[in-house]
Amino acid sequence: MLSETPILQLDGLSKTFNVRPIFGRATQVEALRNVSLSLHPGRALALVGESGSGKSTVGRMIVGHHRPTAGRILFEGRDIAELTSRADQMRYRQAVQMVFQDPFSALNPAHTIRHHLARALSLHQPEVDPEAALRAILEDVELDPISTPAKFPHELSGGQRQRVNFARALAVKARLIVADEPTSMLDVSIRKSILGLMQRLKAEHGLAILYITHDIATAEYLAEETAVMFRGQVVEQGPTASVVGAPQHGYTRLLRAAVPDPALRLTGSDAGFAAEAQRVRAASVPPVAQMRDVALGHRIAEHAEVTHA
Amino acid sequence: MSALLSVEGLRVDYLTAHAPFTAVRDISFEIRPNEILGLAGESGCGKSTVAYALMRLHKPPALVRKGRILFQGRDVLSFSDKELRAWRWSEVSMVFQSAMNSLNPVMTIFRQFHDMLRAHGPVTRADAMDRTAQMLEMVGISADRMHAHPHQLSGGMRQRVALALALSLQPKLILMDEPTTALDVVVQREILQEVLRLKDKLGFSVLFITHDIALMAQISDRIGIMRAGEIVEIGAAEQIVSAPAHAYTRSLWEAMPTLAPQMEGATHVV
């Protein structure tokens, strides 16, 4: 169905962290277990799931913060572990940019917006007139090209800072953006406009976006595909309309049912939800034996063995 | 019913190089025993400033210009440092916004519980461990993670730790500033139901700050809507949801992201 080859493929990716405390025994955390995903140019893949399920670890491994314990990360078909020359590594680091939840974290408070963007522009687009390029990029992310360059990060709102982060990705001509909860610290109104911006970057610049989020409603808006993670494994994936609209795996159904509904009051005496959550979790922990097709491109995990505790 | 906390004409300014900026404008409200009061409003409207002032954790350039804060009839603004130290965490505690970053990065989770418990009375190491294990399990973190450092936990796990810390001395009032924003909705709902269960059992009040108004409607008894330092509307949760009086409240509801209806089957699995 898709003409282009994936820009990024995760192939059986696993990551185990060894945690050595000063007191107590050493433990191992299996943050990712055999994760396979693919991403296409001009499209967005939403990564949703349990908190602590490994979503950020996937993002951090893509940008090279951690090495895989097993499995491969392929960028345009090439294993990134085999990018040994400095030039190749540089090219990859430029092509793949990360945008974080906290719009402040990636900006240096001591430097103006001009400084942040001009550096990136001169390094990655030396051929163009820097002032014109700066203006064009600010316009592209819907920031005022006249007043913004001289401002410092603290003089911008959270939403505006997040736009600067996207502008920086454009300045280095990124082709894949890993956005780790880019809107969760923003207001609903601003959130919509940042989602609109990502939508446009995807459509107009052909950027691929890995969109890590807790907000399924926004995944529905932005992402063509959605993958649901639980305890380091992908338990359901496929077209967003079908994964979110008609979830099949127990964990996804639970997630979908827990989206706050103002008409439903929570009470302390309702043990039903917690009991159901516990049952679903227990059933979703065992290794995924295989992914079963439930609809076109929509697959759910079948777990190795279900322990009835 | 007499209020647990009452705020009368509270005004908080930030002293800037130019004219002082009034972040909280003469607001009054009360929190009743066992009540969950929701406080909603857009970024920058002053929600966190209110919470810090209530706990007297505001620091310069923030300045409480006028007003009174009464906790069980005691005037909080006139507490001595000693009174404050004894009062904070044991009677009023707080889960900070971006709680995930409010933990001390160089201390293990256990150390942070131990320090907090020790500051409020003698406790043996073994007892502190038991208590830590119990509190962590309560928020769904396995007890053996108590020896981890914050960076070894996911964002959501750190947030749960912060919540467990705030609950651990069984205060009468807990200020929760966006306590569940970094969590998935399943854990969010479990934790909030757990908070409700503990509230039924132990009896405490909550000031619940969030910009997720759908979530706020699910757990608050009353809701206050803030804009630009003022409370524009305050009332019973049902009224704020189904019959908002103020145009601004209605606009918040309209901006709320919604999910498309499910294609098949029931909306709820349970």
Ligand SMILES: Nc1ncnc2c1ncn2[C@@H]1O[C@H](COP(=O)(O)OP(=O)(O)OP(=O)(O)O)[C@@H](O)[C@H]1O
């Ligand atoms: N550097 C590390 N050392 C040890 N364990 C780690 C490290 N980084 C992550 N982990 C563990 O890996 C697991 C996955 O963490 P990750 O941050 O990827 O989760 P997440 O899905 O992004 O969660 P959240 O939604 O809460 O942000 C967690 O159990 C976490 O404690």
Ligand SMILES: Nc1ncnc2c1ncn2[C@@H]1O[C@H](COP(=O)(O)OP(=O)(O)OP(=O)(O)O)[C@@H](O)[C@H]1O
């Ligand atoms: N240290 C400070 N100096 C000057 N102004 C400040 C300071 N801290 C906060 N403000 C201003 O006070 C106002 C209220 O801020 P506050 O953090 O209370 O808002 P909030 O409602 O909690 O917002 P959010 O939803 O983004 O957390 C804002 O306009 C903010 O810019």
Ligand SMILES: [Mg+2]
């Ligand atoms: Mg994360």
Ligand SMILES: [Mg+2]
């Ligand atoms: Mg705040």
